[in-house]
Amino acid sequence: MEAVRSSCSWVADNASHVSIDPAGIEKLVDHIGGKLPPIKWDFEGIHYFDNGPLTAQYMLVLDALNFCFWPDDDLQYDHLAAGLADALKADPTVFDAHRLKKITGAALRDLLQWPRPLPLEDERVRLLHEVGTELERSFHGKAVNLVTAANGSAVALVDLVTKHFPGFRDHSVYKGHQVFLYKRAQIFVADLWGAFKGKGIGEFRDISSITMFADYVVPAVLRHWGILTCSQALVKMVDSLQELPSGSEEEVELRACTITAVERLREYLAARTGTEVLSVQVDWWLWSSGLPSAVEKVPPYHRTQTIYY
Numbered sequence: 001m002e003a004v005r006s007s008c009s010w011v012a013d014n015a016s017h018v019s020i021d022p023a024g025i026e027k028l029v030d031h032i033g034g035k036l037p038p039i040k041w042d043f044e045g046i047h048y049f050d051n052g053p054l055t056a057q058y059m060l061v062l063d064a065l066n067f068c069f070w071p072d073d074d075l076q077y078d079h080l081a082a083g084l085a086d087a088l089k090a091d092p093t094v095f096d097a098h099r100l101k102k103i104t105g106a107a108l109r110d111l112l113q114w115p116r117p118l119p120l121e122d123e124r125v126r127l128l129h130e131v132g133t134e135l136e137r138s139f140h141g142k143a144v145n146l147v148t149a150a151n152g153s154a155v156a157l158v159d160l161v162t163k164h165f166p167g168f169r170d171h172s173v174y175k176g177h178q179v180f181l182y183k184r185a186q187i188f189v190a191d192l193w194g195a196f197k198g199k200g201i202g203e204f205r206d207i208s209s210i211t212m213f214a215d216y217v218v219p220a221v222l223r224h225w226g227i228l229t230c231s232q233a234l235v236k237m238v239d240s241l242q243e244l245p246s247g248s249e250e251e252v253e254l255r256a257c258t259i260t261a262v263e264r265l266r267e268y269l270a271a272r273t274g275t276e277v278l279s280v281q282v283d284w285w286l287w288s289s290g291l292p293s294a295v296e297k298v299p300p301y302h303r304t305q306t307i308y309y
């Protein structure tokens with residue numbers, strides 16, 4: 001995604017609160033022996049997969065809701081991915097467009113078997129209505145038609161998703177410049193690619209165009225390795241779990257510098273190994289290394305209330 005890469009690189013060059021340290025990149029690459037450890041998509045075994053169109057429907061619903069878990073200490077991405085998978089196994093029509101269009105907060109909670117209101121529940125419901133309505137209007141109700149309309153191009157699919165579904169238009173205006181981050185639109189493409197192992201409706205000839213998915217786990221991992229360095233004031237805010245307003249300079253810098261740092265890390269790894277390295281793979285490995293169950297103990301992540309990640 002050229003617009004994502006170039007706008008984030010501009011932020012990194014003009015940042016006031018976050019910087020990227022090449023020494024941190026070298027340290028991490030040395031630590032992993034110069035090669036990215038292999039990582040399987042769905043290493044947790046929590047996603048729905050039937051090798052067919054229903055998987056595309058599941059992924060679109062999953063990534064429409066793939067944001068803001070932290071305000072509820074017990075809620076994690078796993079609950080969403082596994083909860084939606086169980087719901088779909090129990091009732092294959094549960095994500096039919098006409099049902100998504102009318103879903104309520106209580107029904108979503110039921111479906112996920114979550115005992116209390118979800119963070120930003122009203123937004124989650126509104127986004128599902130948006131998905132149902134637009135799928136019906138433009139894609140005969142089926143996410144698989146959206147995917148095939150991209151003709152095997154990851155870039156085209158991100159464009160289609162962001163054109164048709166306003167909820168996926170993850171961007172900010174920073175120092176007067178429009179910055180594109182597109183976390184959920186890009187992770188949707190990557191999730192399809194990962195689930196279908198780059199075959200069939202998960203085949204994208206330009207998967208290397210996708211950047212990492214800027215949210216709150218990977219920036220903390222990059223801080224741990226000294227790849228991202230934050231101003232003292234920002235460190236204090238993040239480490240004391242103070243909320244960082246969505247769209248603030250600090251928040252945009254954290255995300256944009258994370259994308260740019262992963263691009264540099266990818267280039268450095270590719271040069272060291274002499275093989276192509278994908279941002280998607282770097283993202284998956286960094287993300288999994290930042291989970292609470294992982295060996296590395298990373299600093300707290302930044303707290304931002306947003307529908308974008």
Ligand SMILES: Nc1nc2c(c(CN[C@H]3C=C[C@H](O)[C@@H]3O)cn2[C@@H]2O[C@H](COP(=O)(O)O)[C@@H](O)[C@H]2O)c(=O)[nH]1
Nearest residue numbers: 041042043066067069076077213215216217284287309
């Ligand atoms: N950058 C990046 N962020 C990712 C994912 C994934 C899961 N991707 C699946 C694809 C392959 C793997 O097998 C994964 O299962 C979730 N997240 C984000 O993390 C946050 C939730 O964290 P917590 O609730 O504490 O586990 C939340 O913002 C969520 O959107 C990823 O891959 N990359």
